[in-house]
Amino acid sequence: xxxxxxxxxxxxxxPLPRTHKDTIVLGHGSGGKxxxxxxxETFYPSLANPVLLAGNDAGVVHLADGTALAISTDAHxxxxxxxxxxxxxxxxxxxxxxDVAMVGAKPLYLxxxxxxxxxxxxxxxxxxxxSMKTAAQEAGVEIICGDTKVVAHGEADGIYISTTGVGLxxxxxxxxxxxxxxxxxxxLSGTMGDHGIAVLEARGELGFETNLMSDIAPLNHLVxxxxxxSKDIHVLRDPTRGGVASALNEIAKQSGVGIVLEETSLPIxxxxxxxxxxxxxxxxxxxxxxxxxxxxxQDDAEKVLKVMKQTKYGENATVIGSVEGSPSGRLLLxxxxxxxxxxxxxxxxxxPRIC
Amino acid sequence: xxxxxxxxxxxxxxPLPRTHKDTIVLGHGSGGKxxxxxxxETFYPSLANPVLLAGNDAGVVHLADGTALAISTDAHxxxxxxxxxxxxxxxxxxxxxxDVAMVGAKPLYLxxxxxxxxxxxxxxxxxxxxSMKTAAQEAGVEIICGDTKVVAHGEADGIYISTTGVGLxxxxxxxxxxxxxxxxxxxLSGTMGDHGIAVLEARGELGFETNLMSDIAPLNHLVxxxxxxSKDIHVLRDPTRGGVASALNEIAKQSGVGIVLEETSLPIxxxxxxxxxxxxxxxxxxxxxxxxxxxxxQDDAEKVLKVMKQTKYGENATVIGSVEGSPSGRLLLxxxxxxxxxxxxxxxxxxPRIC
Numbered sequence: 155x156x157x158x159x160x161x162x163x164x165x166x167x168x169p170l171p172r173t174h175k176d177t178i179v180l181g182h183g184s185g186g187k188x189x190x191x192x193x194x195e196t197f198y199p200s201l202a203n204p205v206l207l208a209g210n211d212a213g214v215v216h217l218a219d220g221t222a223l224a225i226s227t228d229a230h231x232x233x234x235x236x237x238x239x240x241x242x243x244x245x246x247x248x249x250x251x252x253d254v255a256m257v258g259a260k261p262l263y264l265x266x267x268x269x270x271x272x273x274x275x276x277x278x279x280x281x282x283x284x285s286m287k288t289a290a291q292e293a294g295v296e297i298i299c300g301d302t303k304v305v306a307h308g309e310a311d312g313i314y315i316s317t318t319g320v321g322l323x324x325x326x327x328x329x330x331x332x333x334x335x336x337x338x339x340x341x342l343s344g345t346m347g348d349h350g351i352a353v354l355e356a357r358g359e360l361g362f363e364t365n366l367m368s369d370i371a372p373l374n375h376l377v378x379x380x381x382x383x384s385k386d387i388h389v390l391r392d393p394t395r396g397g398v399a400s401a402l403n404e405i406a407k408q409s410g411v412g413i414v415l416e417e418t419s420l421p422i423x424x425x426x427x428x429x430x431x432x433x434x435x436x437x438x439x440x441x442x443x444x445x446x447x448x449x450x451x452q453d454d455a456e457k458v459l460k461v462m463k464q465t466k467y468g469e470n471a472t473v474i475g476s477v478e479g480s481p482s483g484r485l486l487l488x489x490x491x492x493x494x495x496x497x498x499x500x501x502x503x504x505x506p507r508i509c
Numbered sequence: 510x511x512x513x514x515x516x517x518x519x520x521x522x523x524p525l526p527r528t529h530k531d532t533i534v535l536g537h538g539s540g541g542k543x544x545x546x547x548x549x550e551t552f553y554p555s556l557a558n559p560v561l562l563a564g565n566d567a568g569v570v571h572l573a574d575g576t577a578l579a580i581s582t583d584a585h586x587x588x589x590x591x592x593x594x595x596x597x598x599x600x601x602x603x604x605x606x607x608d609v610a611m612v613g614a615k616p617l618y619l620x621x622x623x624x625x626x627x628x629x630x631x632x633x634x635x636x637x638x639x640s641m642k643t644a645a646q647e648a649g650v651e652i653i654c655g656d657t658k659v660v661a662h663g664e665a666d667g668i669y670i671s672t673t674g675v676g677l678x679x680x681x682x683x684x685x686x687x688x689x690x691x692x693x694x695x696x697l698s699g700t701m702g703d704h705g706i707a708v709l710e711a712r713g714e715l716g717f718e719t720n721l722m723s724d725i726a727p728l729n730h731l732v733x734x735x736x737x738x739s740k741d742i743h744v745l746r747d748p749t750r751g752g753v754a755s756a757l758n759e760i761a762k763q764s765g766v767g768i769v770l771e772e773t774s775l776p777i778x779x780x781x782x783x784x785x786x787x788x789x790x791x792x793x794x795x796x797x798x799x800x801x802x803x804x805x806x807q808d809d810a811e812k813v814l815k816v817m818k819q820t821k822y823g824e825n826a827t828v829i830g831s832v833e834g835s836p837s838g839r840l841l842l843x844x845x846x847x848x849x850x851x852x853x854x855x856x857x858x859x860x861p862r863i864c
């Protein structure tokens with residue numbers, strides 16, 4: 155009998171199932187490490203340019219006449235299409251409005267492209283489109299172009315919407331993920347995780363009722379109020395997929411700083427805390443759709459916080475941490491007990507199709 | 510025995526199955542009448558604004574400083590992902606570049622949002638992304654923002670890509686579907702139907718081999734050459750989904766003119782003609798992805814045609830018809846035999862997922 159051939163050594167020590175390396179899995183859409191790796195390894199080798207590499211929520215470009223534009227795009231695949239506090243239409247408008255606002259730009263125009271599944275009830279589409287109108291009106295943006303494709307039953311799930319936003323930017327503003335400085339304070343505009351848990355409940359995956367609503371909201375008016383009182387807002391980011399932890403990890407890497415959160419300062423609704431406790435989730439990783447993180451100079455933090463608290467979507471704003479010189483690229487949490495632990499990037503997928 | 514109740518009269522005389530009215534079917538993505546009705550009845554009641562209602566390939570907006578931007582979006586769901594002459598990545602870039610160019614604007618920036626199906630081979634994604642890069646380089650545009658979502662196996666079909674393009678427009682240009690004038694000539698930049706038949710062959714639905722390639726190409730350089738020699742280009746449109754017939758029907762309605770095509774002047778490759786003959790398709794309705802229609806004043810038509818023929822993607826350009834005062838909103842074809850027939854809008858779906 156011939157000796158059985160051994161498998162190659164590499165296949166024995168590979169830390170992840172081989173399939174993660176050659177096949178798309180749900181984790182590639184997580185907003186965490188797998189997604190970052192996919193972007194680095196698959197998109198950047200072909201598409202990298204300075205605007206993309208800046209890694210902000212919106213790309214900033216300058217026209218020949220000096221006009222600065224912020225452009226951002228998002229695909230929306232949330233399931234279910236309608237959930238407490240919103241629907242895929244409101245999400246598509248607010249998600250893109252917020253991304254444009256997160257570089258300090260004023261969102262003006264949206265495009266919307268729809269992929270519809272054969273069999274979708276037109277009444278559902280009408281509701282979603284009406285909801286886009288309402289959200290666009292609140293944000294003060296116009297949807298000026300669109301496209302609709304239909305695929306066969308089983309080739310999509312109801313409705314997918316991709317929105318792109320174009321906004322006008324004051325070229326003197328330098329807001330971006332790489333601008334956090336040691337000594338800055340980290341402000342969160344309200345409670346964490348409301349969107350993720352509300353969608354989970356709408357899916358019937360929670361096992362109990364919370365009466366929780368998604369926090370989806372357009373944040374551009376909040377941002378413009380903040381920019382009026384301070385020229386020292388260094389970073390703005392909306393912690394959507396991957397939550398506050400993923401957004402701050404990204405910023406810590408981009409800026410080469412350490413960020414330290416105070417556990418006792420993290421705002422969270424009791425229902426979200428209870429749901430996370432039961433499901434074994436860390437609310438720092440749960441998606442938000444109407445919250446922003448602002449990293450602001452220590453001197454200006456108080457006045458920024460004050461103006462945030464006066465607006466509809468910032469009334470629960472609070473300082474949740476600070477920026478330190480080290481450890482570079484790391485997010486830390488000072489716990490209730492006084493100890494400090496690393497809050498790492500998300501390794502796999504927590505909640506697929508959350509936005 | 511009780512008398513059997515009669516169904517309501519309406520259900521007996523309804524010309525379409527009820528389901529077309531309350532449920533999305535493939536025909537709603539056709540680029541023809543059902544799609545126009547869906548836009549009129551479902552999208553416009555909520556979203557209508559002057560830019561959308563202009564009904565051009567790109568929306569034109571004016572910033573406060575007078576800068577005019579053209580913005581256009583498209584969802585791409587072509588099946589298969591790779592076909593002779595192109596793939597979904599090249600399609601996504603060229604489709605949007607062309608739509609921006611069709612109002613006379615210079616495309617500058619693209620956004621790209623990806624919906625990936627779990628199980629997709631990453632090598633396929635790499636090929637598609639590389640192809641986007643190559644197409645963007647040829648067109649001279651930059652992809653400056655993106656997004657990636659992953660849905661479970663069976664909730665998409667490989668890769669869907671939505672692209673949005675932003676271009677700069679000379680505000681003095683007034684190119685649009687409503688600008689065709691009686692006496693103008695209609696130019697087509699090359700042969701009809703190559704894309705549609707090439708994709709059909711790639712699907713194995715043709716039953717014979719043609720060696721045909723899709724005509725996908727970025728047309729912005731062609732447009733800019735045309736604009737250099739004439740200020741009397743009234744309409745530009747790329748006849749994609751729904752083909753030349755659907756595009757010219759739209760223009761005839763927007764401009765309130767009649768358009769008359771000469772059957773003997775329509776350029777078509779023998780393989781496309783043969784495939785259409787066998788399948789019972791009219792090539793006037795078959796999709797193109799690298800062709801444009803130009804409606805030009807009679808005086809300028811010759812010099813526009815001359816410059817088109819000198820460019821890579823316009824060498825087979827030819828005059829295919831003319832604009833008449835009546836019948837308003839109608840497209841007519843003067844046949845080989847000298848008779849004239851109406852070429853109507855597409856009623857249902859011809860080729861789903863062609864782009």
